[in-house]
Amino acid sequence: MSTPETHSEVPHRGLITVSIMLGTIMQVLDTTIANVALPSMTGDLGASQDTINWVLTSYIVAAAIMTPVTGWLADRLGRKQLFLTSVVGFVVMSMLCGIAWSLESMVAFRLMQGVFGAAIVPLSQTFLLDINPRERHGQAMAIWGAGIMVGPIIGPTLGGWLTESFNWRWVFFINLPVGIIAFLGSAAYLPNIAKRVRSFDFFGFAMLSLGVGALQLMLDRGADADWFSSVEIWIELGLAITGFWVFIVHMLTAEHPFIDPKIFLDRNFATGLVFIFVIGVILLASLALLPPMLSTIFGYPTITTGLVMAPRGVGTMISMLIVGRIVRIVDARILVVVGLLLTAQSLYTMSGFSPQMDSWLIISSGVVQGLGLGLVFVPLSTVAFATLEARYRTDATALFSLVRNIGSSIGISIVSVLLTRNMQINHAELGAYINPFNPNLWEASPAAVLGDPNALSQLNGMVNIQALMISYVNDFKLMMGVTLLALPLIFLLRKPKHAPSGGGGAPAAHMD
Structure with missing residues (x-):
């Protein structure tokens, strides 16, 4: 797979950076911005204090399961195409979350939002490393890190302000203008990277997904289920250990592992x-x-x-x-x-x-x-x-x-x-x-x-x-x-x- 070798020839580096970072901040914000809106959602969606947490759990678990498959999808579809698809899908699902009419619809839309959003953060880091020469990787990672780390910090504040000033639905509607700008900029300026034919290790992916998904469910549901006094938590722990163990053994022994x-x-x-x-x-x-x-x-x-x-x-x-x-x-x-x-x-x-x-x-x-x-x-x-x-x-x-x-x-x-x-x-x-x-x-x-x-x-x-x-x-x-x-x-x-200077060696x- 080819990547931009001559970094100085990458045009519009600044516009590319702005575009992909807007998409990144949009995705990272959604990990925390909805938290403060949960009490307001409870009445509108006909949910209880226990069930409303599935709005967060569904997003977290879906994103965790889909994150590892980013590399294979990027090789198969192309990095640019995958990033654009992820941004569009994330924004569409955000709009559907904003008009959700029941807890079931909200959980379904949040799950799909996590699926589409999973690739945005790793791809943005990959793009920044690709379009910058190695001596500028520090500055590139500073920009990327600012979005990754500041996003969760301002998320609750922004979510609280939107909920109090308008209503909880604007926590999701706010993604529309950001997503449009990110998509247009990325579509116009992101370089096309050659695709690579790569076999898909479905068994390895399934085992890793089982381990990651069960672990995230256990961690997110543990407090509500009273941890290890609950049969549910023991089952999830067993599935997580089994999934990770089988995945590791398979990864070390398979000819083409995931x-x-x-x-x-x-x-x-x-x-x-x-x-x-x-x-x-x-x-x-x-x-x-x-x-x-x-x-x-x-x-x-x-x-x-x-x-x-x-x-x-x-x-x-x-x-x-x-x-x-x-x-x-x-x-x-x-x-x-x-x-x-x-x-x-x-x-x-x-x-x-x-x-x-x-x-x-x-x-x-x-x-x-x-x-x-x-x-x-x-x-x-x-x-x-x-x-x-x-x-x-x-x-x-x-x-x-x-x-x-x-x-x-x-x-x-x-x-x-x-x-x-x-x-x-x-x-x-x-x-x-x-x-x-x-x-x-x-x-x-x-x-x-x-x-x-x-x-x-x-x-x-x-x-x-x-x-x-x-x-x-x-x-x-x-x-x-x-x-x-x-x-x-x-x-x-x-x-x-x-x-060495001059790029040789x-x-x-x-x-x-």
């Missing part, structure tokens, strides 16, 4: 997958924790919550703009270490949150975390593909996106479970001090000791807030530990060698 195992022999790429898994855990897990914390403990409305969290995205943008320019002259591994340390520092600060603080500590820690994640994401995205053969690039970007999404799902599930269970434990421990024999209670609230219902209710509310705050703090400490544990992986990354490991 994913070529040689792709994992590239040390930088394999290590990059582990790193991006950790980034997925930290990025979306913290995003999942903060909005309910700000709403429940601090009483912030949706718009205020979005404004308080917005500086996190600003920090990410700043670090990506900077690192995109210096990644060529500074060892990418040093940037990753600095980014991880900044992220750990922000989580350490967040572990000192209390119900009595103002918003400044939330804003400042968010900026530091944004700076840190940006410093990790760009050099990591650059180094992970620096030594990988270009023929594996589309499969590799699909795996990169899949592992990041799985990390996000696992991270959100873990912190949510720990939050709920620690809340119960903390409430029991704090409640043990509420007794008539505690002299501090006599001093703080004599009425509560004497059994006044209003005083006891206020006291229980205070215990709930403190127990919940301690649970959030414990989650932040856990994420800090995960971040620090990822540091030793830096020794597995190799510094990519720069191609460029190593095949990183050049087409």
Whole structure:
């Protein structure tokens, strides 16, 4: 398969970048923008609090299953054709979601939206790597990373504003103008890449789909089904283990496997997958924790919550703009270490949150975390593909996106479970001090000791807030530990060698 060899001859590079990034941001936004609209959807679609979550689950599972097949579809249909089809299908399904008349129709349209949207992110990364020379890959990944990481941050804020100002249907209608611009720009300027005849390993795809789909279902349904006390979760866990195990054995033994195992022999790429898994855990897990914390403990409305969290995205943008320019002259591994340390520092600060603080500590820690994640994401995205053969690039970007999404799902599930269970434990421990024999209670609230219902209710509310705050703090400490544990992986990354000037003798490991 041919790719643009002479990068300087790629016309309209700037317009191509804008077009594909609009499509990327549109798709990434939809992973979080609909979350805040779920309560409004419940009544209109005749759903319950339990069943409305299928609006999110169907999208996540469909996108996860279809992401790995991006490489084969791109070879078979052509990258440009697949990208255009994905954008059109995503926009059409978004419009159908906006006019959905029942929960069943919404879930069906969201599922198809996930199917069409799955290829957009990995293809956009592939295009940016293809149309830029290797010395500009850092800047290209900075642009791509900004859309990937800032999208989920602004999603809840934009979704809340659209829901409050108009109604929940505009959460989906907003994709129409963005999608039209992305399609027209991509149709006009994206280069045509030659197709490649490639056999389709249906059994390998089926086993990987079984593993990924069952895992995503388990992670998304776990909280509602009470995790491993539910037969459903055990079945999904068994299917996930079976699917992944059979897929790995088949991949290593088949003549033409769905994913070529040689792709994992590239040390930088394999290590990059582990790193991006950790980034997925930290990025979306913290995003999942903060909005309910700000709403429940601090009483912030949706718009205020979005404004308080917005500086996190600003920090990410700043670090990506900077690192995109210096990644060529500074060892990418040093940037990753600095980014991880900044992220750990922000989580350490967040572990000192209390119900009595103002918003400044939330804003400042968010900026530091944004700076840190940006410093990790760009050099990591650059180094992970620096030594990988270009023929594996589309499969590799699909795996990169899949592992990041799985990390996000696992991270959100873990912190949510720990939050709920620690809340119960903390409430029991704090409640043990509420007794008539505690002299501090006599001093703080004599009425509560004497059994006044209003005083006891206020006291229980205070215990709930403190127990919940301690649970959030414990989650932040856990994420800090995960971040620090990822540091030793830096020794597995190799510094990519720069191609000689003039293009002669460029190593095949990183050049087409």
